[in-house]
Amino acid sequence: MAKKRDEFTAWMHRTKSNKENAVWDKPKITIIKGDITKVKADAIVNAANSGLLGGSGVDWAIRQAAGLGLQQECQLLREEVYPKGLPVGKAVSTGAYKLNAKIIIHTVGPRYYKDNPELLRECYIRSIMLAEENSCESIAFPAISTGAYGFPIEKSAKIVKELFDNFKSEVIQEIILVLWSDEDLRVYKREIEE
Numbered sequence: 699m700a701k702k703r704d705e706f707t708a709w710m711h712r713t714k715s716n717k718e719n720a721v722w723d724k725p726k727i728t729i730i731k732g733d734i735t736k737v738k739a740d741a742i743v744n745a746a747n748s749g750l751l752g753g754s755g756v757d758w759a760i761r762q763a764a765g766l767g768l769q770q771e772c773q774l775l776r777e778e779v780y781p782k783g784l785p786v787g788k789a790v791s792t793g794a795y796k797l798n799a800k801i802i803i804h805t806v807g808p809r810y811y812k813d814n815p816e817l818l819r820e821c822y823i824r825s826i827m828l829a830e831e832n833s834c835e836s837i838a839f840p841a842i843s844t845g846a847y848g849f850p851i852e853k854s855a856k857i858v859k860e861l862f863d864n865f866k867s868e869v870i871q872e873i874i875l876v877l878w879s880d881e882d883l884r885v886y887k888r889e890i891e892e
């Protein structure tokens with residue numbers, strides 16, 4: 699795990715010297731309270747489950763808002779690409795359908811009492827990688843794993859802060875962190891902005 703973490707850390711902290719003529723900027727970090735399906739961003743991240751066929755929380759809201767096309771694409775993905783399901787920590791992109799976005803990125807967070815909590819970091823990184831591959835300038839994240847999967851909001855905020863504090867990108871200009879409750883918003887603002 700330590701080796702994998704270093705690999706991701708190196709990727710997140712890439713510098714301009716890695717690529718000629720690239721302009722690497724620190725994306726703006728915006729923390730808001732709201733419904734992620736109403737946020738305008740090139741990439742909207744879904745806190746999915748391995749089955750990819752739907753669930754509660756953010757997953758339910760995104761499927762309702764995106765419509766039937768998303769459900770059909772997820773069914774195909776499941777049948778043809780992930781017959782055993784999308785593993786924890788991994789991410790996959792689909793069309794955004796009726797959402798005000800270019801793509802939806804589905805990532806499976808760790809269940810706090812069951813899976814390796816380190817995998818939460820991997821969810822964010824793999825989502826960022828997919829957003830860059832798809833030329834997305836903005837990406838909106840829910841607080842992955844902090845609902846049904848029981849991850850403490852404060853720990854999630856600390857992981858997100860550590861990850862994005864020194865992150866630079868030549869593609870992504872804004873990272874929007876969308877919280878569902880006043881309390882979660884307060885914790886994120888305290889941990890990340892102060």
Ligand code: AR6
Pocket residue numbers: 732733734735745746747752753754755756757758759807840841842843844845846847848849876877878879882
């Ligand atoms: N917009 C933004 N955040 C939301 C929204 C919304 N519309 N709805 C809920 N949240 P969860 P998980 C917050 O349970 O913990 C699903 O069934 C919520 O308050 O959606 O990763 C999947 O299919 C919480 O802070 O995701 C999986 O089975 C955060 O989003 C499982 O739940 C994540 O809560 C994944 O669990």
